[in-house]
Amino acid sequence: MSVRDDIACKLREAFKPSRLEVIDESHLHIGHVGARPGGETHFRVEIATGAFHGMSRIARQKAVYDVLAQEMAGPVHALSIKAEDG
Amino acid sequence: MSDAMITIQETVNGNDVVLFMKGTPVFPQCGFSSAVAGVLNHMGVKYQSVNVLEDTEVRQGIKEFTGWPTIPQLYVKGEFVGGCDIVREMWDSGELQDYFNERGIETPGMTG
Numbered sequence: 001m002s003v004r005d006d007i008a009c010k011l012r013e014a015f016k017p018s019r020l021e022v023i024d025e026s027h028l029h030i031g032h033v034g035a036r037p038g039g040e041t042h043f044r045v046e047i048a049t050g051a052f053h054g055m056s057r058i059a060r061q062k063a064v065y066d067v068l069a070q071e072m073a074g075p076v077h078a079l080s081i082k083a084e085d086g
Numbered sequence: 087m088s089d090a091m092i093t094i095q096e097t098v099n100g101n102d103v104v105l106f107m108k109g110t111p112v113f114p115q116c117g118f119s120s121a122v123a124g125v126l127n128h129m130g131v132k133y134q135s136v137n138v139l140e141d142t143e144v145r146q147g148i149k150e151f152t153g154w155p156t157i158p159q160l161y162v163k164g165e166f167v168g169g170c171d172i173v174r175e176m177w178d179s180g181e182l183q184d185y186f187n188e189r190g191i192e193t194p195g196m197t198g
Contacts, residue, residue, distance in 0.1 A: 032116075033116065057168060058154075065154070079156070
């Protein structure tokens with residue numbers, strides 16, 4: 001399974017999102033620190049879920065980081081998150 | 087508490103605005119750090135920056151300090167504000183200036 005699919009799968013399972021996009025932006029970072037041939041190092045996640053209702057921005061992002069702790073410690077160099085209640 | 091944790095705690099307590107980043111405000115070494123430093127520079131906010139690339143223990147320690155796994159990290163009056171995404175969102179919505187001003191931090195770049 002690709003890192004991207006892995007991220008999407010875990011987030012879907014944890015938050016039952018009404019909207020989820022996992023975008024591999026590694027191509028924008030070619031040559032930067034943390035980039036690798038083959039990509040899958042820099043991701044942007046846009047997620048909307050009722051699970052975030054009443055949570056602060058920090059709490060929402062942290063919830064996403066927690067679910068993806070393994071990926072963050074491993075192949076993922078950077079993760080940009082847009083987390084909305086919805 | 088490790089030496090790095092003590093250093094982090096003292097820096098956060100001893101300065102109104104602290105940015106832990108990769109590189110320096112003049113030579114940022116990561117796009118995300120650069121974005122946050124750029125916003126602060128634009129607003130004219132006076133801040134203390136810490137280059138985590140200069141100290142492995144601080145680089146690791148700052149992730150454990152608030153349980154936030156990424157850099158940059160912005161602290162205002164001892165409080166963790168967020169990383170690049172949150173600062174950018176607050177900047178886009180105009181909330182960031184209010185956040186600073188409510189805490190008595192001047193934003194002289196934002197006049198007119």
